[in-house]
Amino acid sequence: xxxxxxxxxxxxxxxxxxxxxxxxxxxxxxxxxxxxxxxxxxxxxxxxxxxxxxxxxxxxxxxxxxxxxxxxxxxxxxxxxxxxxxxxxxxxxxxxxxxxxxxxxxxxxxxxxxxxxxxxxxxxxxxxxxxxxxxxxxxxxxxxxxxxxxxxxxxxxxxxxxxxxxxxxxxxxxxxxxxxxxxxxxxxxxxxxxxxxxxxxxxxxxxxxxxxxxxxxxxxxxxxxxxxxxxxxxxxxxxxxxxxxxxxxxxxxxxxxxxxxx
Numbered sequence: 001x002x003x004x005x006x007x008x009x010x011x012x013x014x015x016x017x018x019x020x021x022x023x024x025x026x027x028x029x030x031x032x033x034x035x036x037x038x039x040x041x042x043x044x045x046x047x048x049x050x051x052x053x054x055x056x057x058x059x060x061x062x063x064x065x066x067x068x069x070x071x072x073x074x075x076x077x078x079x080x081x082x083x084x085x086x087x088x089x090x091x092x093x094x095x096x097x098x099x100x101x102x103x104x105x106x107x108x109x110x111x112x113x114x115x116x117x118x119x120x121x122x123x124x125x126x127x128x129x130x131x132x133x134x135x136x137x138x139x140x141x142x143x144x145x146x147x148x149x150x151x152x153x154x155x156x157x158x159x160x161x162x163x164x165x166x167x168x169x170x171x172x173x174x175x176x177x178x179x180x181x182x183x184x185x186x187x188x189x190x191x192x193x194x195x196x197x198x199x200x201x202x203x204x205x206x207x208x209x210x211x212x213x214x215x216x217x218x219x220x221x222x223x224x225x226x227x228x229x230x231x232x233x234x235x236x237x238x239x240x241x242x243x244x245x246x247x248x249x250x251x252x253x254x255x256x257x258x259x260x261x262x
Contacts (some may be wrong), residue, residue, distance in 0.1 A: 001140045008048070009132065010255045013159045016043035018195050018222040019229075021210070022051060023103055025107065029210035030226060030238040035115075038112055038113040048156040051120035052113050053104065060102050061095065063207055067171065067183045070098040075171035075183050084161075084170035086211035128156060163197075165190050172201040178205040179245070180255035188219065196220030205249060206241040 001153035020040030023029045032040070041052055050056065058072045067075050074093050075082040077225070091099070094231050116123055136142035174185025184200035191198030191213075211223040229235035229255040 002136050002142050002146060002150050004154055005131040007134060009098055009151065009160060010155055012043050013047050013155065014162065014195050015222060016040050016047065017159075017163055018197055019225055020044055020214075021055050022059065022197070023210055023226065025052060025113075026056045027207050028106070029208050029240075030230070030235050032229070032235045033233070036234045037110075038231065041113060041116060043128040045116060045123055046132060048124060048152075049160065051117040051124075053117040054109055054120075056100050056107060056164040057099060057104055060104075061099050062167075063204070064102070065098055066204060070203075071095070071166040072099075075168065079168050079172055082171060083164050086167075095139050096198065102112045107108055109230075112159070128152070166194055166197045166200060170198055174201070175255065176201045177251040177256070178202050178250055181253060191219040196241075205253075206246070209240045210238045211240060 024040065025038070044055075062073065065071050069092065070239060073082045073086040078085075097201075100212055128212070129152050132155070133147035134142065136147040136151060137144055137251075149185060167261050170187045170190045171183045172184055172185070174187035174190075176185055178201045182201070182204055184204040186201045187198040189198065190200070195205070197212060197221055198254060202214050203209070203212040210226055211220060213220050213223065216223040216227065226235055226238065230238055
């Protein structure tokens with residue numbers, strides 16, 4: 001039961017980042033009804049990372065100043081820095097200066113998100129480190145050491161490092177069929193690990209596209225989930241680049257790699 005709960009919890013944690021913080025809150029690539037927005041915030045709070053507000057601000061800054069000194073996880077500083085080093089160091093002056101210029105007015109008007117931001121420390125400890133193992137301990141009498149190991153340490157570490165591979169590996173290894181002048185790459189392995197976030201060259205070229213990829217294929221679970229939500233009436237106004245737009249950009253900026261379903 002603990003392993004099953006871990007796997008389900010891990011999947012929802014990942015989707016709260018890819019479908020929620022990334023594609024909904026950071027890029028506004030689609031709109032969601034209030035219950036879905038609240039659900040995504042609650043699930044993300046169990047991940048043990050920064051608040052929604054902090055995560056979105058850093059990601060918007062990353063896109064505005066990608067791989068420069070103003071990028072929080074500048075890939076030009078090396079694989080270790082772009083993966084985990086940037087979280088271990090104090091942000092440099094350029095990141096702090098440019099971060100203050102990022103427009104966060106949309107989230108600042110969301111009372112639910114700002115409540116979780118103001119009380120992030122307490123709520124993260126409660127939702128991430130206390131409640132998950134208590135579920136196993138209470139419902140199926142799991143040993144507390146096993147519950148903490150699987151439902152806190154392993155879950156939070158795998159979710160964290162899985163999402164960080166987009167900042168590091170997907171900026172270092174892969175191909176650039178959409179824009180050869182930027183570092184972000186198309187990486188099938190990272191797409192598999194992150195439910196569709198590895199098509200990174202496309203995403204940085206068309207950041208408004210809810211698919212974060214040209215195609216909604218078997219490695220893009222996040223896009224399929226958003227489509228499901230749209231059919232259920234929970235999500236709407238899904239934005240995507242037209243085939244003509246993609247083709248024109250590829251011919252102008254891409255490196256000429258044939259695109260076959262990503």
